[in-house]
Amino acid sequence: MRFLKMNGAGNAFAIFDAREKGRLTLAEDQAAAIAKATRADQVIAMEPSGEADVFMRIWNADGGEVGACGNAARCVAWFLMNETGHSRLTIATTGGNLRAERAGEHAITIDMGPPKLDWTEIPLEERMDTRGIDLKIGPIDNPVLQLPGAVNMGNPHVVFFVEDAEKAPAETVGRMIERHPLFPEGVNVGFAEVQAPDRIRLRVWERGAGLTKACGTGACAALVAAHRRRMCERKASVIVDGGELLIDWRGNGHVFMTGPVELEGEGSLPL
Structure with a gap:
């Protein structure tokens, strides 16, 4: 075929x-x-x-x-x-x-x-505020990563906000988190560096695929998660390893990706 x-x-x-x-x-x-x-x-x-x-x-x-x-x-x-x-x-x-x-x-x-944002829609195993769920990586008193945003864009995503996406432990943490018990359907794991109100650098570990050069739903999830934390505007360029995606969370609630x-x-x- x-x-x-x-x-x-x-x-x-x-x-x-x-x-x-x-x-x-x-x-x-x-x-x-x-x-x-x-x-x-x-x-x-x-x-x-x-x-x-x-x-x-x-x-x-x-x-x-x-x-x-x-x-x-x-x-x-x-x-x-x-x-x-x-x-x-x-x-x-x-x-x-x-x-x-x-x-x-x-x-x-x-x-x-529109993004799905309720904890039951991600879905999560327990009730949490999806703007920053109770998930920590590293020592409890000094975590390396914590409080990722959770968004479902047709599939589940968590987005950790990092200072430097290039240095983020995307492969080790992504592999660790994609089948975490908190996520009954598994989860895609994003590492987002908000560089400006209209620019996000993103790397994504995709559930079942590993590190990819781009993840469209992941880029949408990163923009939504960042805006919910007041870290960026509703429209931003998301820079992935394979290029650039323009994400626009419009007033009608829908997320558009170009x-x-x-x-x-x-x-x-x-x-």
Whole structure:
């Protein structure tokens, strides 16, 4: 079966077109093997949808299926817009519908919807103020990291605020926290350095994928978490390892993400 190799700000995807097939059914070990063979952070299937232009199914590199991926949504939207000539479309996911709009020749804006902020929506195992949950890394009396913000943007995120994102222990802490008992569904772990009211440097350890060059939902979560702590404005550039994403938490409550798309090539795998 043929696939597209694409990336959004460096976040790499193997995208399969299963619209005629109806559904691409993959076991966890199959999805993980495909991700490894294609060097993709996520495996994506485009499937038919009765309520949207397409349904997007997502597997992380470990083979686990997840509900949302903003960078993948931009790639799928760009491909379909080039195919149909449309400049707007809707992508259905298990995490909700995403509306996409062309923002340039190789740029797409995605309406990621409103963030979920209640502790039951993250979800957490116990009631906490999600502006800064009771989670500490290191000695209790002198933690290295503490009180991350928690946001669900179609999948769960915690965001630690750090002085220097480049020096943050993203890999060790991310690996430690992604399956912490506090998070029954696991969690993506962000390390955000607010450099200015309109600029955030971010690194993300993705649940089931590890450190990635970009995480669209993570960038949205970082902006929301930072604004809730009055650390930045409602609109800011989020600098990730693979490029730059513009995140705008608008007055209607929805978070919009604009970023680049690149088609690297095509390939084929026996499925």
